[in-house]
Amino acid sequence: MDQQAVALLRYVHGAFNLTVFVVLIIFARWGFRVRRSRLAGSRDSAAARKHRSAGVLLLGLVWMGYLAGNMLILLDKGKIWEYPVHGLAGLGLAGFMTLNYVLSRKMTMEVTSIRDVHQRVGRAVLVLFSAQVLLGLGILL
Ligand code: HEM
Numbered sequence: 001m002d003q004q005a006v007a008l009l010r011y012v013h014g015a016f017n018l019t020v021f022v023v024l025i026i027f028a029r030w031g032f033r034v035r036r037s038r039l040a041g042s043r044d045s046a047a048a049r050k051h052r053s054a055g056v057l058l059l060g061l062v063w064m065g066y067l068a069g070n071m072l073i074l075l076d077k078g079k080i081w082e083y084p085v086h087g088l089a090g091l092g093l094a095g096f097m098t099l100n101y102v103l104s105r106k107m108t109m110e111v112t113s114i115r116d117v118h119q120r121v122g123r124a125v126l127v128l129f130s131a132q133v134l135l136g137l138g139i140l141l
């Protein structure tokens with residue numbers, strides 16, 4: 001493929017995922033607001049509604065970023081795993097987000113253990129995404 005187009009797509013991939021990162025932080029804060037209010041004995045239903053309804057969208061965006069990254073490296077180098085750490089971290093992110101989606105479907109107010117796991121997996125997503133941004137910028141710049 002035309003190398004100039006690939007060079008542009010690398011920036012598009014970076015800009016897209018940087019945007020997803022910002023949206024993810026806003027989305028995660030709604031989740032932590034739900035948790036804080038629940039532990040304080042009340043319920044922040046506005047935050048719960050927003051976190052709930054944006055969840056599937058966020059899941060889709062992370063998978064799109066992962067699949068687009070694989071397509072990009074295929075177009076560029078004709079193979080995947082050229083950057084194995086970045087590629088593996090991407091797969092981990094998509095996997096953890098999917099796990100959190102599944103966990104969210106099993107959540108109830110009575111059984112709080114699933115909520116604790118969901119929250120921990122969510123934290124892992126945030127840490128991994130931060131590392132992924134640094135790794136990605138290291139490859140790009
Ligand atoms: C970065 C990823 C995520 C973080 C940091 C996060 C964080 C949280 C936290 C802290 C809670 C409150 C749990 C509690 O009450 O103790 C929560 C609840 C919830 N999360 Fe997430 N979450 C993430 C991803 C997702 C995804 C991908 C989905 C669904 C597609 C989702 C759906 C839900 C639902 C439905 C609830 C219950 C809200 C309610 O009480 O109505 N979360 N999340």
Ligand code: HEM
Nearest residue numbers: 014017066069070073076080081082083087090133136137
């Ligand atoms: C700001 C954040 C990011 C930047 C700057 C970035 C940058 C890059 C760059 C420059 C490449 C190499 C493309 C090439 O040489 O043709 C790449 C590959 C890739 N990216 Fe990202 N990326 C970011 C976030 C992400 C995220 C969040 C995911 C997954 C959800 C992801 C998944 C991938 C994958 C799977 C590859 C191919 C790795 C391989 O198999 O060699 N990237 N990224």
